[in-house]
Amino acid sequence: MATIVKTPSATWKAVIRKTGWPTTAKTFRTKRDAEDWSRRTEDEMVRGAYIQRAGADxxxxxxxxxxxxxxxxxxxxxxxxxxxxxxxxxxxxxxxxxxxxxxxxxxxxxxxxxxxxxxxxxxxxxxxxxxxxxxxxxxxxxxxxxxxxxxxxxxxxxxxxxxxxIRRPTPAPGRNRRLSAGEEAKLLKAVALHSNPMLRWIVSIALETGMRSSEITGLRRMQVDLDRRIVRLLETKNTTPRTVPLSKDAVEIFREAITHPVRPIDTDLIFFGEPGRDGKRRPYNFNPVWLNIKREQGLADVRFHDMRHEAVSRFVEAGFSDQEVSAISGHKSMQMLKRYTHLRAEDLVARMDEAALRHRGQVREA
The missing domain is CATH 1.10.150.130 (Tyrosine recombinase, N-terminal domain)
Structure with missing residues (x-):
C-alpha cells in the first residue's frame, strides 16, 4: 500500500515502496488525486507496465x-x-x-x-x-x-x-532536371568569363565526375592523384569514403587548378577562399556568384546539384552498369540512384529503332 501524508504546505504526498521497484513519490493538491495515482501506479507495477515518468515530467x-x-x-x-x-x-x-x-x-x-x-x-x-x-x-x-x-x-x-x-509528410518527388546542350554551353561560357577561374573549374569537374559541391570544394591536393587519374574522397554525404575516376578532361582541369600561379602557400585546399578573421583559409564559397550567373543567363531554375544529376545520367547513358555508377557517385541505394538516372526519351527511341532493325534482320535470315 502507498503511504499518503499531508505536507506542511497543505498538499498531499503519495509514496510507494514496493519490492523490486524504486521508491516512487509524487505530490498532489488533493488527497483523492494522490489516492487515484497510487492505485494506478501500483496496478502498473503488478502488471510490469510501470514507467517512471518523473524525469519526463x-x-x-x-x-x-x-x-x-x-x-x-x-x-x-x-x-x-x-x-x-x-x-x-x-x-x-x-x-x-x-x-x-x-x-x-x-x-x-x-x-x-x-x-x-x-x-x-x-x-x-x-x-x-x-x-x-x-x-x-x-x-x-x-x-x-x-x-x-x-x-x-x-x-x-x-x-x-x-x-x-504520426504521419510524416510525403517526400517531394526527385528532380528530373537535365541540361540541354545549349544550356550547358551558356553556363560554361558564363562561368569561364568570371574573374575567378575556380568557378569554371568547379562547375566543369561536377559535370565530369558527378561529385557534390561540398566534395569538390573540400578537396585537398593530397586527395588528387593525376597519374592514376583518381580522386580519393574521405568525407562524403553518406560517410563512406570512395574513389572517383577522372576523365581526361577532368585530369586537365585539376592540373590547371593545382598548378595555377596565383595559388597561395598557406593552404593545401585546391579551391580556396580568402583568409577569415582568424587567418584561416576555408573552401571557396562560390554560391553567391553562381546564383547571379544563373539569373543573368535565364537559368534560375538550374541548381548546382543538377550538375551531379547530369553527370550520373550520362554515365548510365554511356552503358555503365548500376554497380559501376554507384561506385563513382557513392549512392548506396539502387532506388536512390534511379532518381539521378533519367534516360533521355530521344535516346531510347534511337535504341528502339536499332533493336527493331536487328530483329527484322534476324527474321529475314530465318
Missing part, C-alpha cells in the same frame, strides 16, 4: 534540446551541426515549454500541420508562408531523434516516441 523540450546540442550534435558532420542548431530553434519556439511527457502524438501532429500550413510565419501582406514537405520531415526527424536519445540513453521514462506514431 520535469524535463522540457527546450532543456532536452540544449542537452542534445551539447552531447549529440558535436558527433555529427559540420553541415548537420548547423542544421541541428537551426531546427532546434524552431522546435524550441513551438514546443520548448512542453515537458517531454506532455508531447503526445496529437501535439506532434499539430506542430507538423502548423509548419506545413505556414501558420507560424507571415509574408509581407500577412499571409501564411507554408513550408515544404521535406523541410517539415527534417524538423520531425530531429524531434524524433531527440525522443529516441532521451528514452534509450538518458533513461527518461516515456511509454513511446510520439513522433513514431
Amino acid at each position: 520535469r524535463l522540457t523540450v527546450a532543456d532536452a534540446l540544449t542537452r542534445y546540442l551539447a552531447e549529440i550534435t558535436p558527433s555529427k558532420r559540420p553541415s548537420s551541426q548547423v542544421s541541428d542548431r537551426q531546427r532546434s530553434a524552431i522546435l524550441t519556439k513551438h514546443l520548448g515549454k512542453y515537458s517531454l511527457a506532455a508531447v503526445t502524438p496529437e501535439v506532434a501532429a499539430k506542430f507538423r500541420d502548423v509548419r506545413l500550413a505556414g501558420e507560424d510565419r507571415k509574408d509581407d501582406i500577412g499571409g501564411p508562408v507554408p513550408r515544404s514537405n521535406d523541410t517539415v520531415r527534417l524538423d520531425l526527424a530531429l524531434l524524433g531523434h531527440l525522443f529516441t536519445i532521451a528514452i534509450k540513453e538518458w533513461g527518461i521514462g516515456l511509454p513511446a516516441n510520439p513522433v513514431m506514431n
Whole structure:
C-alpha cells in the first residue's frame, strides 16, 4: 500500500515502496488525486507496465534540446551541426515549454500541420508562408531523434516516441532536371568569363565526375592523384569514403587548378577562399556568384546539384552498369540512384529503332 501524508504546505504526498521497484513519490493538491495515482501506479507495477515518468515530467523540450546540442550534435558532420542548431530553434519556439511527457502524438501532429500550413510565419501582406514537405520531415526527424536519445540513453521514462506514431509528410518527388546542350554551353561560357577561374573549374569537374559541391570544394591536393587519374574522397554525404575516376578532361582541369600561379602557400585546399578573421583559409564559397550567373543567363531554375544529376545520367547513358555508377557517385541505394538516372526519351527511341532493325534482320535470315 502507498503511504499518503499531508505536507506542511497543505498538499498531499503519495509514496510507494514496493519490492523490486524504486521508491516512487509524487505530490498532489488533493488527497483523492494522490489516492487515484497510487492505485494506478501500483496496478502498473503488478502488471510490469510501470514507467517512471518523473524525469519526463520535469524535463522540457527546450532543456532536452540544449542537452542534445551539447552531447549529440558535436558527433555529427559540420553541415548537420548547423542544421541541428537551426531546427532546434524552431522546435524550441513551438514546443520548448512542453515537458517531454506532455508531447503526445496529437501535439506532434499539430506542430507538423502548423509548419506545413505556414501558420507560424507571415509574408509581407500577412499571409501564411507554408513550408515544404521535406523541410517539415527534417524538423520531425530531429524531434524524433531527440525522443529516441532521451528514452534509450538518458533513461527518461516515456511509454513511446510520439513522433513514431504520426504521419510524416510525403517526400517531394526527385528532380528530373537535365541540361540541354545549349544550356550547358551558356553556363560554361558564363562561368569561364568570371574573374575567378575556380568557378569554371568547379562547375566543369561536377559535370565530369558527378561529385557534390561540398566534395569538390573540400578537396585537398593530397586527395588528387593525376597519374592514376583518381580522386580519393574521405568525407562524403553518406560517410563512406570512395574513389572517383577522372576523365581526361577532368585530369586537365585539376592540373590547371593545382598548378595555377596565383595559388597561395598557406593552404593545401585546391579551391580556396580568402583568409577569415582568424587567418584561416576555408573552401571557396562560390554560391553567391553562381546564383547571379544563373539569373543573368535565364537559368534560375538550374541548381548546382543538377550538375551531379547530369553527370550520373550520362554515365548510365554511356552503358555503365548500376554497380559501376554507384561506385563513382557513392549512392548506396539502387532506388536512390534511379532518381539521378533519367534516360533521355530521344535516346531510347534511337535504341528502339536499332533493336527493331536487328530483329527484322534476324527474321529475314530465318
